[in-house]
Amino acid sequence: MGKVVFAIHGGAGSIDIPPEKEQEYRDTMRSAIRAGKERLDKNDSGVAAVEAAIRILEDSVLFNAGKGAVFTTDASHELDASIMYGENLQAGSVTGVKHIKNPITLAHKMINNSPHVMLAGEGAEKFGMEQGVETVTQDYFYSNRRWQSLLEAKNESGEQNEFGTVGAIALDKNENLAAGTSTGGLTNKAVGRIGDSPIIGAGTYANNEGVAVSATGKGEVFMRGTAASDINALVQYQNWSIENAASEVVQKRLPVLGGTGGVIALNRQGQFASPHSSQNLLYGYVTEDDEIFIDLFPDGAI
Numbered sequence: 001m002g003k004v005v006f007a008i009h010g011g012a013g014s015i016d017i018p019p020e021k022e023q024e025y026r027d028t029m030r031s032a033i034r035a036g037k038e039r040l041d042k043n044d045s046g047v048a049a050v051e052a053a054i055r056i057l058e059d060s061v062l063f064n065a066g067k068g069a070v071f072t073t074d075a076s077h078e079l080d081a082s083i084m085y086g087e088n089l090q091a092g093s094v095t096g097v098k099h100i101k102n103p104i105t106l107a108h109k110m111i112n113n114s115p116h117v118m119l120a121g122e123g124a125e126k127f128g129m130e131q132g133v134e135t136v137t138q139d140y141f142y143s144n145r146r147w148q149s150l151l152e153a154k155n156e157s158g159e160q161n162e163f164g165t166v167g168a169i170a171l172d173k174n175e176n177l178a179a180g181t182s183t184g185g186l187t188n189k190a191v192g193r194i195g196d197s198p199i200i201g202a203g204t205y206a207n208n209e210g211v212a213v214s215a216t217g218k219g220e221v222f223m224r225g226t227a228a229s230d231i232n233a234l235v236q237y238q239n240w241s242i243e244n245a246a247s248e249v250v251q252k253r254l255p256v257l258g259g260t261g262g263v264i265a266l267n268r269q270g271q272f273a274s275p276h277s278s279q280n281l282l283y284g285y286v287t288e289d290d291e292i293f294i295d296l297f298p299d300g301a302i
């Protein structure tokens, strides 16, 4: 495989993609990957590339981020997103937003225009309005598929491990890493519940000395296991290979804590890893020579 410069994921889980939807998934993932790569080719920062790709995935009803996000237990949507630069460890994060069309854009604005790393709920939305990001009413996020999942989860009286959190990682022309993640969280989650996706070091991390990581899976376990930061630490401080570090955390340490999922990870040499312990992980990447690879049904899950 050539040097990977940009990669995305579309969530981990157990639900297979229906054959009639397969092409739509591939097309949407391909346009997100292309959008990220185009920004890198224009010499934009990895963070700009990550935002551009995630916006496309947030705008697609196929994924559990932005439009198509899952429902909370009271049938509302609460969205989380975070983004990070590997060069200077700057990071931005928003959690529990209900009216922001593209939470990843708001997270990115946190880096440039706020002294804080993370804003929640009402405060995050107020900041969004000051920044002029696009706002929507809750019905914008509605999809019948996620509504049915909520009803099913309520019948089974529990949360479901839903497919479709999105993430992206980049290696830009200045050899800086970046990572970002955006999600609606878990179906039937409690109001106010925060998962790993907006938590720097759990669902998202980027450090030029180590790796860029975006995670997906049972957020509580990724938080308790400081998943993204642990993968980085094994690479940065213990000199582990990216492949070994990512699979150690995802396939050995997190399942012991009681949860499954997957990550995409990339280092400054353009080495890429995508281990998962869930049945499936949707992901794709592009090399510096514009070779695009998309995997909707990876082997090797346990």
Ligand code: ASP
Pocket: 011, 012, 161, 162, 163, 164, 165, 183, 184, 185, 186, 194, 195, 196, 197, 203, 215, 216, 217, 218, 219, 220
């Ligand atoms: N990690 C996300 C969360 O717990 C959900 C997912 O990745 O499917 O909020």
